[in-house]
Amino acid sequence: MVKLVSKLNTGEFAIIFLFLRKVRTQLWLNIYxxxxxxxxxxxxxxxxxLILLAYYNxxxxxxxxxxxxxxPIISTIIYTLYCKPSIDDSALVADxxxxxxxxxxxxxxLISNQKKGMSEFSSLVIQHTAHSITxxxxxxxxxxxxxxxxxPWLWLGITxxxxxxxxxxxxxxxxxxxxxxxxxxxxxxxxxxxLKSEIxxxxxxxxxxxxFKINKKVDNHQIPTPSDKYSQSDQTQIKKAADSKxxxxxxxxxxxxxxxxxxxxxxxxxxxxxxxxxxKKKGHVIEEKNMTILLPNKAIxxxxxxxxxxxxxxxxxxQEFNSSKLSAGDITSKKAISLTNMxxxxxxNYAITYLKSIQVTD
Amino acid sequence: xxxxxxxxxxxxQNFVSLHNQLSNVIVGQDEVITxxxxxxxxGGHILIDGLPGLGKTQLIKAxxxxxxxxxxxxxxxxxxxxxxIIGSEVLLKTNSSDNLxxxxxxxxxxxxxxxxxxxxxxTPKTQSALLESMQEHQVTCAGTxxxxxxxxxxxxxxxxxxxxxxxxxxxxxxxxxxxxISIQYPSASSLLNLLDITLENKTIDDLETVLDSQQIIEMxxxxxxxxxxxxxxxxxxxxxxxxxxxxxESHTFAKQHIRYGASPRGLQALIKSAQIRALxxxxxxxxxxxxxxxxxxxxRHRILLNLESEIxxxxxxxxxxxxxxxxxxxxxxxxxxx
Numbered sequence: 186m187v188k189l190v191s192k193l194n195t196g197e198f199a200i201i202f203l204f205l206r207k208v209r210t211q212l213w214l215n216i217y218x219x220x221x222x223x224x225x226x227x228x229x230x231x232x233x234x235l236i237l238l239a240y241y242n243x244x245x246x247x248x249x250x251x252x253x254x255x256x257p258i259i260s261t262i263i264y265t266l267y268c269k270p271s272i273d274d275s276a277l278v279a280d281x282x283x284x285x286x287x288x289x290x291x292x293x294x295l296i297s298n299q300k301k302g303m304s305e306f307s308s309l310v311i312q313h314t315a316h317s318i319t320x321x322x323x324x325x326x327x328x329x330x331x332x333x334x335x336x337p338w339l340w341l342g343i344t345x346x347x348x349x350x351x352x353x354x355x356x357x358x359x360x361x362x363x364x365x366x367x368x369x370x371x372x373x374x375x376x377x378x379x380l381k382s383e384i385x386x387x388x389x390x391x392x393x394x395x396x397f398k399i400n401k402k403v404d405n406h407q408i409p410t411p412s413d414k415y416s417q418s419d420q421t422q423i424k425k426a427a428d429s430k431x432x433x434x435x436x437x438x439x440x441x442x443x444x445x446x447x448x449x450x451x452x453x454x455x456x457x458x459x460x461x462x463x464x465k466k467k468g469h470v471i472e473e474k475n476m477t478i479l480l481p482n483k484a485i486x487x488x489x490x491x492x493x494x495x496x497x498x499x500x501x502x503x504q505e506f507n508s509s510k511l512s513a514g515d516i517t518s519k520k521a522i523s524l525t526n527m528x529x530x531x532x533x534n535y536a537i538t539y540l541k542s543i544q545v546t547d
Numbered sequence: 548x549x550x551x552x553x554x555x556x557x558x559x560q561n562f563v564s565l566h567n568q569l570s571n572v573i574v575g576q577d578e579v580i581t582x583x584x585x586x587x588x589x590g591g592h593i594l595i596d597g598l599p600g601l602g603k604t605q606l607i608k609a610x611x612x613x614x615x616x617x618x619x620x621x622x623x624x625x626x627x628x629x630x631x632i633i634g635s636e637v638l639l640k641t642n643s644s645d646n647l648x649x650x651x652x653x654x655x656x657x658x659x660x661x662x663x664x665x666x667x668x669x670t671p672k673t674q675s676a677l678l679e680s681m682q683e684h685q686v687t688c689a690g691t692x693x694x695x696x697x698x699x700x701x702x703x704x705x706x707x708x709x710x711x712x713x714x715x716x717x718x719x720x721x722x723x724x725x726x727x728i729s730i731q732y733p734s735a736s737s738l739l740n741l742l743d744i745t746l747e748n749k750t751i752d753d754l755e756t757v758l759d760s761q762q763i764i765e766m767x768x769x770x771x772x773x774x775x776x777x778x779x780x781x782x783x784x785x786x787x788x789x790x791x792x793x794x795x796e797s798h799t800f801a802k803q804h805i806r807y808g809a810s811p812r813g814l815q816a817l818i819k820s821a822q823i824r825a826l827x828x829x830x831x832x833x834x835x836x837x838x839x840x841x842x843x844x845x846x847r848h849r850i851l852l853n854l855e856s857e858i859x860x861x862x863x864x865x866x867x868x869x870x871x872x873x874x875x876x877x878x879x880x881x882x883x884x885x
Contacts, residue, residue, distance in 0.1 A: 286834035291776040305551040306831040
């Protein structure tokens with residue numbers, strides 16, 4: 186090659202190589218766009234499938250969806266990075282573009298092969314190649330296939346839309362909740378209703394008066410006794426509740442082992458919603474009262490401190506709940522349900538609609 | 548570098564001038580003339596196939612007159628003997644003594660251009676007499692080999708009709724022809740031009756010599772310098788293999804129709820003729836387009852169709868055109884734009 190270079194003008198070599206590199210870059214970009222387009226199409230299809238799976242509670246984690254959907258794109262990018270077209274392929278493409286009948290392919294071979302480069306015709310071929318490139322370069326620049334890089338903006342937009350839809354609609358569930366919809370509704374409503382009932386109870390004028398008294402005593406530097414703080418009936422109630430805590434816990438765990446405790450709800454938006462509700466009643470001591478209000482079909486349930494078994498149907502409120510003052514609370518509030526954020530949109534809407542219909546009937 | 552450029556330019560000019568000369572004699576057969584000249588400059592033998600009266604013999608005579616080479620004509624008949632072609636040993640008396648001795652009397656094959664008219668009318672024995680001369684450019688008689696003049700071409704003609712009393716050329720004979728050129732019937736405008744030429748009473752003897760044999764040899768040697776890249780060589784090999792029905796890489800279409808594919812001699816013919824084709828296009832390198840251009844001419848008489856295809860009346864040209872199309876498709880660059 187050195188001998189051939191000495192024979193020829195080095196500018197011709199430079200022209201050929203620069204042109205071939207340009208073609209290779211352009212070719213690489215085209216391949217990149219083509220592959221990315223395919224990957225985006227695959228991603229869109231995958232996202233649609235994953236969204237459907239998420240709606241039916243087959244997939245819980247948004248991370249899983251993101252990982253699975255990003256796999257085709259990432260793998261394509263890596264694959265295309267390693268599959269850079271060779272300079273020989275670029276020469277073939279350049280011949281097609283210039284319509285030079287294999288001249289670039291031959292010239293490249295002559296340059297790289299020292300023996301072939303020795304003949305007199307070799308230098309002529311290289312000269313012709315450089316000449317062809319120089320004269321036809323402007324023509325190539327205007328060729329659509331060479332000039333434009335058809336990046337798949339449309340598919341990128343569709344993919345991003347699908348991703349945004351996924352992020353907005355599917356919450357990141359990390360709890361170990363059972364899959365079936367009725368159980369989830371039951372548990373959610375259970376939590377929400379318990380919180381509300383506590384709030385309602387704390388809002389009751391009797392308890393507020395007692396709290397006021399306690400505060401007054403504190404202000405007078407008097408150490409209050411439990412008998413002073415609460416009335417006899419209240420003390421009994423608290424005691425009863427404390428005693429029944431263990432028994433009801435066991436009963437509940439036997440009846441429905443998957444029923445979560447409020448204390449255990451420490452992750453996700455559920456925690457936030459609880460904290461929000463609790464923070465509204467600062468200064469009050471929240472007494473835990475595990476009480477199931479809505480039950481699925483034929484679920485046997487007993488209230489805490491009571492041995493009476495109740496069979497509820499189709500998420501209907503229990504009689505005890507209806508008769509109690511808790512039902513007066515706004516447990517069907519959209520916010521209360523939506524803040525729990527533990528249901529899929531379908532489940533959430535279903536719960537709200539159902540509860541509203543119950544409320545209207547009542 | 549300028550010398551090479553000038554050589555190619557001269558080659559092209561000579562080719563064009565020769566082509567124009569022949570075009571004036573044989574009207575409306577430009578493509579045939581081009582193919583004839585390509586084969587001639589490649590040093591190959593040519594088999595011309597056409598109906599009577601299309602100017603086959605006239606074309607060859609005009610060619611011989613244009614390039615100023617010796618021409619002999621052999622009119623083949625069923626009683627033609629090999630010795631009538633290659634010559635024979637005759638008993639002669641020398642002037643110095645009364646002793647008699649055998650002397651080789653050269654036949655018509657000892658010329659630059661041998662026109663074998665209606666070759667399929669000769670018996671296989673006589674046809675075979677040309678085998679050695681065509682391939683090895685020599686004749687062996689009575690244990691002695693006699694070299695043939697250089698350049699040496701055999702241009703044979705055959706008639707596709709009137710096959711009674713004819714002997715189809717064997718495969719070995721056919722394979723020695725570089726090109727098989729089919730002359731088609733001229734168009735109406737060409738026939739009108741032919742009439743004008745006829746009325747002018749111009750004969751072949753009136754033709755001027757355009758090139759001499761030395762120039763032809765120079766042109767032939769120049770063709771050997773034409774560069775063929777490895778990819779073009781690979782493409783040529785793949786084309787030859789594509790014609791083999793029993794080859795692994797061949798297409799299903801070839802397997803269906805072809806019994807025997809093109810020979811290695813066919814590959815040589817393909818590459819040599821592609822070199823000339825490149826020079827006529829003022830190029831110093833062979834392109835894949837050149838291979839495509841000459842592939843039908845070099846391969847049409849080198850493939851043997853199977854019995855089913857022959858009974859179905861399928862033409863070897865049709866099979867080859869399809870094979871070339873499939874091969875071209877396979878040669879397309881994978882990165883090419885659709």
